Amino acid sequence: MRLFIATLLACTSCLLASPGLAAPARDPLESARWEDMRKLYFPGQRVVFDDRVRVTAPVTAEDSMNVPVRVDASGLPGVRKVTVFADFNPILEILRFYPQGALASLGFRVKLQQSTPIRAAAQTADGVWHVGGTWVNTAGGGCTAPSTGSASPEWQSKLGEVSGRLWLPVAEAPEASAPAQAGKGGKPGQGNEPVRLRLRIIHPMDTGLAPGIPAFFVQDLKVTEAGGKELMRIEAFEPVSENPVFTLDLPPARAAGPIVVSGRDNNGNAINARIAP
Amino acid sequence: MKKILMLALSLCALAGLAPAGVTVATALAADAGRFDYGLRPERIAENTWVVVGRREDFTTENGGNIVNTAFVATGAGVVVIDTGSSKRYGEQLLAAIASVTDEPVAMVLNTHFHPDHFLGNQAFPADRLFALPATIRGIAADGNAFAENLYRMSGDWMRGTEVVVPPNPLAPGPLRVGRHDFEVLALGGHTEADLALYDRTTGVLFASDLVFNERAPTTPHAHLGNWLSALDRLEATGAALVVPGHGPVSRDGGAIAQTRAYLGWLERTLNDAAERGLDMTEVLALPVPASIRRIALAEAEYRRSVVHLYPAAEQRALARAGQR
Numbered sequence: 112m113r114l115f116i117a118t119l120l121a122c123t124s125c126l127l128a129s130p131g132l133a134a135p136a137r138d139p140l141e142s143a144r145w146e147d148m149r150k151l152y153f154p155g156q157r158v159v160f161d162d163r164v165r166v167t168a169p170v171t172a173e174d175s176m177n178v179p180v181r182v183d184a185s186g187l188p189g190v191r192k193v194t195v196f197a198d199f200n201p202i203l204e205i206l207r208f209y210p211q212g213a214l215a216s217l218g219f220r221v222k223l224q225q226s227t228p229i230r231a232a233a234q235t236a237d238g239v240w241h242v243g244g245t246w247v248n249t250a251g252g253g254c255t256a257p258s259t260g261s262a263s264p265e266w267q268s269k270l271g272e273v274s275g276r277l278w279l280p281v282a283e284a285p286e287a288s289a290p291a292q293a294g295k296g297g298k299p300g301q302g303n304e305p306v307r308l309r310l311r312i313i314h315p316m317d318t319g320l321a322p323g324i325p326a327f328f329v330q331d332l333k334v335t336e337a338g339g340k341e342l343m344r345i346e347a348f349e350p351v352s353e354n355p356v357f358t359l360d361l362p363p364a365r366a367a368g369p370i371v372v373s374g375r376d377n378n379g380n381a382i383n384a385r386i387a388p
Numbered sequence: 389m390k391k392i393l394m395l396a397l398s399l400c401a402l403a404g405l406a407p408a409g410v411t412v413a414t415a416l417a418a419d420a421g422r423f424d425y426g427l428r429p430e431r432i433a434e435n436t437w438v439v440v441g442r443r444e445d446f447t448t449e450n451g452g453n454i455v456n457t458a459f460v461a462t463g464a465g466v467v468v469i470d471t472g473s474s475k476r477y478g479e480q481l482l483a484a485i486a487s488v489t490d491e492p493v494a495m496v497l498n499t500h501f502h503p504d505h506f507l508g509n510q511a512f513p514a515d516r517l518f519a520l521p522a523t524i525r526g527i528a529a530d531g532n533a534f535a536e537n538l539y540r541m542s543g544d545w546m547r548g549t550e551v552v553v554p555p556n557p558l559a560p561g562p563l564r565v566g567r568h569d570f571e572v573l574a575l576g577g578h579t580e581a582d583l584a585l586y587d588r589t590t591g592v593l594f595a596s597d598l599v600f601n602e603r604a605p606t607t608p609h610a611h612l613g614n615w616l617s618a619l620d621r622l623e624a625t626g627a628a629l630v631v632p633g634h635g636p637v638s639r640d641g642g643a644i645a646q647t648r649a650y651l652g653w654l655e656r657t658l659n660d661a662a663e664r665g666l667d668m669t670e671v672l673a674l675p676v677p678a679s680i681r682r683i684a685l686a687e688a689e690y691r692r693s694v695v696h697l698y699p700a701a702e703q704r705a706l707a708r709a710g711q712r
């Protein structure tokens with residue numbers, strides 16, 4: 112078995128070899144699925160493991176339907192796109208995000224079917240994918256259980272409803288304390304902390320894997336300034352938890368006016384909201 | 389419903405094999421030694437005993453003996469408060485009761501629908517099982533899923549355990565059994581329905597999981613506001629002795645105060661975090677203060693509670709923004 116893996120590694124490093132390029136490092140999470148994923152999602156592209164792509168999630172999930180995950184690639188310059196996976200989920204991809212005018216970080220919650228690595232691959236302007244991740248243990252079953260929304264008639268009247276709120280840095284809002292402070296231990300009052308945006312969207316996010324319940328999930332979200340300039344685009348997939356909650360960080364200069372959130376689910380239902388600071 | 393039927397069917401199939409069951413019986417006898425919870429009734433007041441569980445989470449080592457059960461020999465039969473985490477626990481509790489009183493079992497109460505409080509029901513006469521109506525509904529709806537979960541966490545200790553739904557709904561108010569005047573308190577907050585039993589005759593309050601002592605409260609079905617109100621009701625009884633659902637018996641009201649302090653801290657922490665816009669992963673990383681950390685399992689339970697309760701706190705914080 113070990114020999115076989117060694118051979119595979121040797122071969123793939125040949126395929127990827129190019130001047131100045133080291134052989135692909137061993138998967139730090141030692142997942143049996145990674146080599147296949149790498150070939151499937153990043154064929155012929157350069158992939159490196161990089162500590163600057165931080166994935167934060169609990170070691171043990173309390174609720175396999177709602178596992179909190181935060182991806183932070185803001186320490187890596189020039190991130191164009193981030194893809195988040197769970198190696199052993201029946202649907203591997205959790206979401207993608209494009210941190211256009213926003214910081215390259217996103218918090219959300221995910222459904223897990225079994226214990227699995229959760230990893231984020233951040234693509235920089237030079238085309239290189241930088242991968243970080245962490246392992247989450249769970250009792251599982253999160254992907255094949257029906258949503259609570261699918262069983263209750265109430266959500267239908269609220270489908271796509273957004274609640275959102277902006278938190279300005281301490282310097283601009285003296286009585287509020289900036290979230291970045293607690294998260295990163297930054298000093299208050301310097302005026303360069305990010306503005307935090309949090310959103311919750313009412314949606315069942317059915318995976319299609321529970322018997323008799325078709326896939327029904329938020330697919331696209333755009334977060335823009337009132338003037339139309341895009342701050343972040345999110346492409347979500349079925350494993351994102353019911354009633355998705357997203358945590359974004361925006362450069363302070365970008366959040367002076369209201370923020371517009373727009374999007375749609377896979378059935379074409381529209382999502383539209385305006386969030387004032 | 390279907391699942392219960394299937395379990396009942398497989399039981400019948402086993403019964404049909406009984407004549408060939410000699411080796412099975414031998415194996416069970418050996419298991420009985422291996423799966424001894426070592427339940428020791430501790431006399432805390434007249435006619436009143438408590439069986440105190442360990443201050444741990446479920447493991448294959450403790451077999452789910454992490455819960456307190458109790459009983460009162462009223463003179464007209466024994467009133468049993470909770471039946472433990474498995475069929476074996478129920479059987480061993482029944483034996484422990486018989487070791488201190490000759491009275492038969494008159495009433496068995498399930499304080500709430502958490503599995504460590506009712507999975508011993510099988511050992512007791514089914515027609516003597518009582519619970520609040522919402523608890524009966526909860527056990528019927530979720531009992532099997534809970535039992536499966538305990539099989540996963542406690543292993544072979546659970547063998548043969550089946551859910552028995554208590555058939556008798558219990559109403560709040562005075563309850564006289566033998567020489568004891570009880571008050572049934574129908575409360576909630578730890579779960580939708582939490583039954584506390586106050587024995588006016590002895591001054592003992594069986595507080596169920598509304599009170600934890602030197603062991604951090606668990607919150608998978610909690611509503612903190614209701615729970616804190618329930619603690620006020622419990623305190624108002626003026627009980628001399630408080631039997632918590634988990635942890636040692638409290639003689640000075642300290643257990644109620646500690647539970648209130650923990651839940652108050654938890655509620656403030658989650659609401660503050662939500663008002664500051666923290667992501668759930670950031671809330672999980674917040675430090676637990678030393679005064680809370682000295683309670684057994686506080687850090688682990690805090691992290692579990694964040695997952696249970698933060699979604700509601702953050703939703704309140706987000707909704708407030710919409711109203712500005």
Ligand SMILES: [Zn+2]
Nearest residue numbers: 500502578597
């Ligand atoms: Zn409980």
